[in-house]
Amino acid sequence: MSDRDDEEREFDLRWADDAEHKEPSARARMLAARWKDNPPAPAPFRADPDHRASAGRSSWVSTVVVLGCVVAVILLLGYVNFRPY
Template identity: 80%
Template sequence: MSERDDEEREFDLKWADGAEQKEPSARARMLAARWKENPPGPVPFRADPEHVGSRRRSSWVSTAVVLGCVAAVIVLLGYINFRAPY
């Protein structure tokens, strides 16, 4: 019975793919309706040069914070291990 279902499903997919016109997705219809009333403004492809520098600094700061936290955990674990009685 499952082989027949597979054959029917394959036939349906071929039939659907062969359609001349395809209906847009629900999201595409929603965006088309929204943009008809209020079209979106232009969006630049690349970021402004002034924002690029601030992102580089923040990545260094976040890297330093992560490495500092890792170092603090290592020191804390070493201190706990040093004080623990054997």
């Protein structure tokens, strides 16, 4: 066989993408079969605020801590650049 024959037999991705019927993946078929009789319970996109890891802290405390660290780094870099040798 020549290389030309192998190229002709090679799977053409454009032909597959243009197919009218696309078979679902094995996982999609498995989940569809499982959920047919027992559908999953609805789940919210985000967790409830009561279930956060740091439920006692408010968001402004985190903001102040981050901004404080940024200011400290800026001051430290300024001190290193302006101190006499």
